[in-house]
Amino acid sequence: MSLKIEGEVKVDSEPVVAAWSDKLFVGCEDGSIKVFIHNWDTVVSIPPDDLGIFHSYHPKEKYKIIETKISDGDIKGATQLMFSNDSVAPDTPETLQGLQSKHPPQPPSAQLPDAPASDSAPLQVLGTDVYGAIMSFRCGSTGGLDGLSPQHLKDLLASTGQAGETLLSNLTALINLMLAGKVNTLIAPLMYGARLCALNKKDGGIRPIAVGSTLRRIASKVCCRQILPKLSTYLQPLQLGFGSKGGCEAAVHALRTYIEHDGGEVVLKVDIKNAFNSIDRGTFLTEIKELTPEIYPYLWQCYSSPSNLIYNSNLIHSEVGCQQGDPLGPAIFSLAIHKTISSLKSKLNMWYLDDGTLGGESDTVLDDLRTLTDNMREIGLELNSSKCEIFIPSHISEARKSIIIQRFNSLAPNIKILDETSLRLLGAPIHEQSINNFISEKINSFTNKIPHLLKISKHMAFQIIRYSLFVPNFTYILRCSPIFKNKTILSDIDNLIQNSLSKILNLPFRDRDWLQASLPIRFGGIGVRKVSDVALPAFLSSTHSTLALYNKIIHPSLGVSEVSCCGEAKEAWQSICPGEALPENPHSQRLWDEPKCLSTGRHLLETSPNNTERARLLATAERESGLWLHALPSPNVGTFLDDRSFQTAIGLRLGMKIVQPHHCPCGAEVSQLGHHGLSCRRSAGRLSRHAALNDILRRALVSVNTPAVLEPAGVIRDDGKRPDGMSLIPWAHGRPLVWDATCVDTLAASHVPHTSRAAGAAAGTAENLKREKYRSLDSTYLFLPFGVETMGPWGPDAKSLVKEISSRLADVSGDKRAGAYLRQRLSLAIQRGNVASSFDGSLTPAASWAAHAVQPFALAAGGGRVYSASNDGGVRVWADDGSKVTELAIAGPDVGTLRIFGGDLYAGDEGGNVLIYNNNEEKARYNLLEEVKDIGLSGPFLFTVRDLDVIVTEIKPEESKTRFTTRHTMEGRAPLRVAGAALLAMARGGTALQLLDASVDTRFKKLHEVKVSDMIVTSLDVSGDFAWTAGWDGHVRRWRIAGDQLTPAGELNLGACVNALVATAPGEAYAVMTGGRIVRVKAD
Incomplete structure (x- = not known):
């Protein structure tokens, strides 16, 4: 903090x-x-002992580690750590034995294809390919045995000029050496090995987690990008786990439609034991050599010899299967089983990596199960019959069901029997009966997670809610399943989100507050969406964006082209957004969502009780006003808000009660909304806000190689006052830049008549006044006023200046996000000033x-x-x-x-x-x-x-x-x-x-x-x-x-x-x- x-x-x-x-x-x-x-x-x-940009914590202090991850940008990792029930297995002989069993030795009969020919043409990549692969790692990704993490390389390549370019050139040369299969054989077992840890499974047993070398992962990532178009065409529509965008969603839509149109007697879900660690290497290397020979030299060196897995001080050899931690794992596994699954005869035949789903007449599906049992064994795999599942539609008679179950159970003992309330595919409920149970489980899960959020700072808890909990955690299900049809369930989830947010922020959300809060930030909300608002746009977007893939999956004999429930969803959307045309790009969830958001915003404006409220709503819908909500809460870079500051900033944005009524030292009455301090001449935040804005601008100018000073001597206006800052070298048109910043109150009585009609009107007026005051400087200097408002809008000149600085920042640093970071810091400076102004702290x-x-x-x-x-x-x-x-x-x-x-x-x-x-x-x-x-x-x-x-x-x-x-x-x-x-x-x-x-x-x-x-x-x-x-x-x-x-x-x-x-x-x-x-x- x-x-x-x-x-x-x-x-x-x-x-x-x-x-x-x-x-x-x-x-x-x-x-x-x-x-x-x-x-x-x-x-x-x-707080004592643990503060600021440096984090010092004991490994067992879970919540401090979580906050550290969030401040480093690893929100996903922080969420997993906070809510996961996984536990690290103890370092015992039993654990070691469990890990060894997951990595069996190579069978004597295993045969590998020949080594690459000396004249083979391996894949060679450019620096841009390597750079893209490095930047694709998510924040918090750890390193392998050598300790080199992706973040190390990101930092070394960012804003380091010629040194960074040299490093990238050398990295590219190394990656091309690896792609050619020319890594020294002495270090290959370590280069292609991994650090190994063990987690306890919920149902017993050990789950191995491996982290490979960063350099090896970079090489595999560039390979993935190169072979994806070719393999996508080859694998579809049977295999959806590699190269198929929206593959999971398409599979769920296809299964639901298949069942609803009486596609057959049975649906079989197939599970394979320890699939990735058991697949025969000779099989997938042969397929790689045939289909993607350009990456064969690289993969042959990776997989032709055992690699080393290090678990604590123990060495385990990886001799069989895909190497854990290899980004190419899904691709090579999919190739290894493709010929086997292509031989199956079921009308419905779709796979997501090792999860298979077959559907059709029971005899055909049963024959396919026999085929899988035999053919999988030939490539090192074994079906896990006790985890396989079978679903028989309700229109099948009980007598016939009994016969079907008996026949499948004889081939796959202890196979699980599913009904309409328990059938799910890839985590998504299929039937409406199963949706209710699924949502109840989700609500219980969300409810149990809230106490954890209360143990970290409000700003960081908010980020987890916004990016990883509730709607973000639910988006896949909303896109796959017609949850929009059950309004009662949606209302229950929305109430849970509202109550949870109120508890975490310690703010009383009235219905009107919650209506605004649930809007996207660009519409004046805080980006914590209602499930009821997102469910319909999400489902419609998914059904349209996956339609091409869905049509490949669904069997022509069904005679069905439209996804199940899609027509009903369109009708529901048109009833919510009457008079609106269907989106030109129906793949876009945003386009399905925006009409309802615009309607909600108009409703809030039309029902505003006064002009002050209207001015606030118009201001918060400006792009610049919500930039601070996009900032990563990191003490490292000064973008973190403590609990009271964050709570107050949210309250001011939403027009909520943030203080008790009291008298200001100036004698004025302060209402529960706390607006008076924003314009009071004696408020505590005016000076700090003004200083912070100017310091941010000065530092930004220095970052673009334009030295600047604050309150420059010798540059004065007619009344003897100096501007806030000046560049020491010409900025444009051969003239130095001179700026003067001002922050005016959007909600001040003198400004409300204008700000209630047009957002940013007060900032624009303030900039015009500044121009008049500094008109005498125009002949010598390039003067730009920098006007902002307390509710967030910027004046035209402020936008123009920041746009130009942002462009130069991106050029100098090579980071396209540099401008966004600048805007966020400026937006946060305004919020900090607002917070300080809302309380008597003089x-x-x-x-x-x-x-x-x-x-x-x-x-x-x-x-x-x-x-x-x-x-x-x-x-x-x-x-x-x-x-x-x-x-x-x-x-x-x-x-x-x-x-x-x-x-x-x-x-x-x-x-x-x-x-x-x-x-x-x-x-x-x-x-x-x-x-x-x-x-x-x-x-x-x-x-x-x-x-x-x-x-x-x-x-x-x-x-x-x-x-x-x-x-x-x-x-x-x-x-x-x-x-x-x-x-x-x-x-x-x-x-x-x-x-x-x-x-x-x-x-x-x-x-x-x-x-x-x-x-x-x-x-x-x-x-x-x-x-x-x-x-x-x-x-x-x-x-x-x-x-x-x-x-x-x-x-x-x-x-x-x-x-x-x-x-x-x-x-x-x-x-x-x-x-x-x-x-x-x-x-x-």
Whole structure:
């Protein structure tokens, strides 16, 4: 999880800061000292120990691992881990024996075809083919025995310029070497081997899971793409498991239609024992040599010799069958059994890899079962009779049923008998009677999953719901089965989704809220769809998109061309969308879905109770307003929203009640909708949102090789104000880009008359006003206003600028998604500002007084006293109410550092003097000769930073007020802090933090060094066992000091350079940024 901003205050530019008790003391540019207290109960929060962009977790901490997977983009893997009932089998001799039984030895009679001829022409591929194969791996895919994961290659090829191109060229050469079958025979068993683990099956036994080498998987993926067109034609319509898009759906439609048109006496579902691990290698290599000779050299080397499977420390040889972890496995298995299944005579004969379905007259199907039993044995396979299933339609007499069952049972003992309530194919229910049971099981399953979602963050739980649960988990069934006909069942599922979402987000969904929420994001919803809305479009899309394949499968004797229930589905759609023409492309589920979505959106607008509600609905239907919902919730890249932020952002988008009615500090009434803060001049989020938008734009420009600065000096408008940013080189037409950002409230009373008629009207107006204000710059600069609204719409110039930056980002990085990521970050910045504005999180001024003629250079607080120093004299002492106590004499040069240790005040000046005061009296003075840039104390050692060295000086004020002994010098720079028996100091580069033993006995040994930033760190402070760092990159990071290690414990991007940082407790700090913005951060 990452930090959030809930409270802030704006003071004069770049102050210094100190804290004591519950007060924050700020030395301002005008020489005053201001005192602030905070008035919120819950402030910027992070959980202890495990925070930020670094994830440190114990393997057993399941939910932390799940969140890590989601943040890495592996939502599918996170979902499987969260909901799977699979368990890892114990490492026992029984488990090893079970794995060995799954990988039998090669029989003595096995014969392989001849090796490829020396003049054979192997498949050779291009870099684009290899790149496509690498990018096709899903996020989270792991590596094989060599540890090289697909993500490693993705990262190395992305945005690495010439180095990436060189790597891709070398990878392509290696893949072509593998395709030619020329891998060194000594490493081939490992190259084509795999890491092996074992899972317990629900019904007992072991399920082996193998992960092959990434390089081998790349080679097989490019082979798949090359042979797919040829094999697709060869295998269809019997084999639907390789090269048949929509094969599962077509099979289900075909079986339903077949049964409903009385296609025969019996349907037989065939199961094969350990099919992929048992198929004869000679069989499929022979087929490969004949049909796809271009990949034969590669596959012959893969399969002509045993490969190694490593289970823990045990070696298992893979000698038979398809190698686990090989993407070509489905293709070569399908080829191996194709001649056998082609010889069958049943009217219905379709296979999805090793799952076969036969239908027809009982005698014909029984003969085919005999044929399968005999012929499968010849290629190393054996039918699993106890898992085979038979269905006999209800129109068959009981006497005939009994005879049929007896005959099949004699050939396949213990075969299962199915009826209309239990018949399913490839996981999909066939009859309406079976749909009810299936849906009941699904509802129970979904209900049991909700408690798991409550144990992770709301943002991440939402992503699982949106991408992996409910409708996404159900889409295949909705496309295969006519569930749209049962409105009661659909309503039950919709209620479960609504109640689950309400529980997870802790928001009360009224009917109107739920109606909007269930729309796609592009129509103003949040993308959590109702099953009742998706069921009909999904089924219609499937019946049309699979029609060609369906017609190949279905037997001509049935005389049927239309998929079962398709006509009924069309009629139902036309009754829901009266007057709408059927989609031009009926294959598209979106086109079937859009008319109903548009109708729902119109209904919400037409029934809006007021113009404010209408303005909100129009705004949320804008493309840019929902971009933040598409962002991956990753602390790594700053796209994660904590629970309250995500909850509030959803509530604002849907117009829900998010706060209790209260009075704003400005005196206005705040309603339950929380809209007032979006336009209040005293709201806490305006400054952070503005800073974040500009920082994102500046960074994006830098990423496209256009250096830029914020608040450029010398570029001013007529009233003396500066624009937000400027490029340092020409952007277009030979002129530098100058921009100025503004975020206006969509729902403000002054804007509603316009925003209730046209989305984005307020942003467009704001951009026009900016243009007028900066008209004087037009002759020299290319000025573009950047106008956005609180509800998400962007102005025309903002869209234009982001479009151009996005185009350049894609060109520079080679990643077409770069522009989408930029848009998402901008959209998230708006939401974070909205959240901060919706709650009273401001710092409350408690006191202020004139302390110096100019800004203080140093500030310290403790014991009810505030100490300040500038260039106008000595160190001044104040009570915390601003009354002056005294002024301390100094050595002469300006004091730049003030620290309090053990009740004594230490002052370091430009002349190298360190003065120690006790009870406002000088206690000792040591002249260390060089400017003191920072001070730390761990008696009797005084640590000072002078230039790029840390000097250790032994002092004994009780014995001598001037003499000292230099004990040690080591490399380092300011800032510096003492943490118990340890010393923390920045390395000379300014980006790495050093942890050192503060003991002369070890000669101040360096214990640990960790890179804490890519840019200079300007601020460091310590409280308890935690250190806090911040600097130029705008990130505040927290680190646990654990023995001799520094471990990450939190991170927050504040969007601007941090000039000062003070930790007031182990879990609390104040950060002061360029421009005088002060933010309070607190850990749970």
